[in-house]
Amino acid sequence: MWMKAVLVALLAFALGYLYHTNPMLQNQTLHLITQSIPQSLFSSQHEPNSANLEETISRAWDALITAPTRQWGRIAVGVNACIDVVVSGVNLLQALALDPGYGHDHDVLHSKEDLKETFIHYMERGAAAERFFSDKEVFQRIARAAAEFPGSQVYVGGNAALMGQKLASYPELEVLLCGPVGPKLHELLDDHIVVPPQSLQETDEFHLILEYKAGERWASSQAPQANRFILSHDVSNGEMSTLETFLDSLDEFQPRLVVLSGLHMMEGMGRALWENRIKEFAVAIADVRNEAPIHLELASMTDREYMSIITKEQVLPMVNSIGLNEQELLFLSQAGGGPHSDLHSWSGIPDVGRVSDILLWILEQHGQADPDSEAHLTRIHFHTLAYHVLVTVDGHWRNQRSTVAAGARVASSQACGLQAVDVSKVELKAPLSFYSSFTEPKESLVLDPSNPVTVWQRRNVSFHLSPVLICKQPLRTVGLGDAISAEGLVYSEIVSQLHLD
Template sequence: MWRKAALVALLALTVGYIYHTNPELPDIILRFIAQAIPQSLSVQHESNAPTLEETISRAWETLITAPTKQWGRIAVGVNACIDVVVSGVGLLQALAVDPGSGQDHDVLHSKDDLKEAFIHYMERGAAAERFFSDKEVFQRIARAAAEYPGAQLYVGGNAALIGQKLASYPEMVVLLCGPVGPKLHELLDEQIIVPPESLQETDEYHLILEYKAGEQWGSSRAPQANRFIFSHDVSNGEMSALETFVASLEEFQPGLVVLSGLHMMEGMGRELWEVRLKEAVIAISDVRNEVPIHLELASMTDRDYMSSIMKEVMPIVNSVGLNEQELLFLSQAGGGPHSDLPAWNSIPDVGRVTDILLWVLEHHGRADPGSEADLTRIHFHTLAYHILATVDGHWGNQRAAVAAGARVASSQACGLQAVDVGKVVLKAPLNFYSSFSDPRESLVLDPSNPVTVWRRGNVSFHLSPVLVCKRPLRTVGLGDAISAEGLLYSELVSQQSSEQ
């Protein structure tokens, strides 16, 4: 056995030397060092040595501790609907649509537009959401979807999904404002308070076309599981519940406000969103100053609209939640770092992501010492890892918050209440940089302490890997669950945080 140990030690020294001279070593070699070598050296316990996934999952349980101060009452608005979840390929085949080439469409006008946009995003394994302009055609597709074998109806809309997640914690009192029809009201957690003004006679339906990793349709193949969402939703599109939402806050007295649904206005056309966005800014500004506001973003395609949200809405909220597509689109809309990048190539580069997050906080948040903006926190999530970027002195317990968001992504995607290490896989990079360009810091992911922390100026970054579900059962609402969980473990502080 000593020969085996000596060989492994020699190999470790050799690989270590190569890594020292070439820090951009492929992850596969780093994984071998982190996993194979320690297991081989532990002669007595090599059969019982934990995997990287087991090590990370156990470490999360230690890291994830509740904040000293809970939110208590949380108000959530304003988009809500019924999600009809169905196989995307199966539904399109049932609609007698033939496979073909993909093409993105900002707005869908026909079944052919739907097919092309679905294929475009399926081939990239990326999530997207679009407005379907023709009401009658949409209703026919919606009926076909609801009747499709295996179709399922769920609570939908970012606000309602976040509300459902928050309400799963008995100590939380949750208010939900949005267009709530009879079926949605029936599906909502009984602990959720819905103001009478939010109730309406009919439900709004969103169609969720899911696809699995490796699923094939014609010549198109999905690299990973995801979904394509579309709707003809005027109530949510006009954010008709916004004023009701803000008016209800005075009586409800929340500790935290969560706002979503701005992306729905994009499909209504520029004339409407220009006016309605200004009204939204006035309404949001009416929320009393001591109550923090979290804004949850979603897929958008209109750069002018995204630019307006960035300039007018972001500075008056405290926190933002978004994924990799939305982050890159923010930069493209505002001429920020890496805005010439057409799309992410597989797992987004941590250095590039960090550059954009810092740019948002410096240009539209309070990272600029002279700024009066309220934005001090961004929760970024992608398939393989999450990052919380916070301006120092405003938020606490962020190690726990980012780890909690990652943990719920790992369990919920597999349809479980807890992480099953046999059903997940680590895809996050084991080494990465704090920036894409110099000066930059070389960082390493430690599985036994899986929240990596670094600073750039007065902004702290907390990164946690995600244990990716090998066979996800449902991807819809995952981002909303991640943001909700991260917020539950976050704490707003009034003095300089001592968190390192």
């Protein structure tokens, strides 16, 4: 026992010395030391029977996560839906007689070569991305090859449909889904989901999900982590053709929460379409917001002007909540000249301080962090592979600890294809210490595995961070972001709920 006390004392002395002599070394030093000494030293005080950090965090999640005082009851979700064909990206490209080469990002895909180069570009970074394929005939040939490829699988697809599926797994919730729902998709949807007859169509829209595993190679290219690349030629979702049907359905359904997605699908349809459609979308959600709070789920985009219009044409300020990942977060900052917009891309796990700076900037520029602002945005649910951050303007949301922990827990279980977290199949890669900011006077924060939601304050904005236990061999990566956001919404409670009475 005395040996443990000596080791802990030496650890504290070493960290204190390094902090005062060189604060920038603190993160790296703590990580190295915690990985090199027995895990029980970190868990024995709070969890004497824990075998490792992963088990301690998983148990703490289960104890921490509690349902909100008030449930949403009825949730309306729209407006993108499709069929996902999931296939090995490297194997499919090889079957298309494409040779490996160098990666290069293309905003819109016009050929198989564009597809190959863009896939390699993101595979080498382990990053998720989504692109529109402009040539309908070539896309259909690729889609047929993917559907017939050995081992390919067919799933519900589209952010709205995926979030609807997750929400429908809670029997206490009534879920309306509106989008271009074809016969195969209708067959795959949860029986409890209500689909307006006007949104049914004769054919399905298909999206191809090219997945890759952590460490997978194609010639000189190697994936640092598992992820996926999505391509489609989807006109119905691209034009948001079911938006009006969705809005008409709300009068009868009377939702207590509205979840919207699909704006990213318009990007590949050309400026003439999306300029007018964005304005129509903004007018529509202005009416909806008076009846129910709105969550907007963002997705991969490449046109900075398009993203700028989404933020400036009163779309982002009009919604109450948004969900996004690290690619979308950095792109939003780049499009608006926000913090760290000079970064071309994230290197490895996104720095918490930089992420915190951008999240605060969004709420101050486009949200209600400024008390004099007329914007309504008060909540952001950010998710990346190793950790999640829930950011809320004070006085607007409750149950934040449960929300961010629930989102992290579902990411850990769903990636492994399980209903609950199996600690033998996951690993912790979140930073064990980090700073609250990269540029402002910063607070040094340390992750406590026995209480794994770290909280800090910046002005009138609260930050809640939870680590994610990453699945070592994920079965499916697509749709994780949608599941995370949907799960987080289930556990969220908005303070201003007079309209729910």
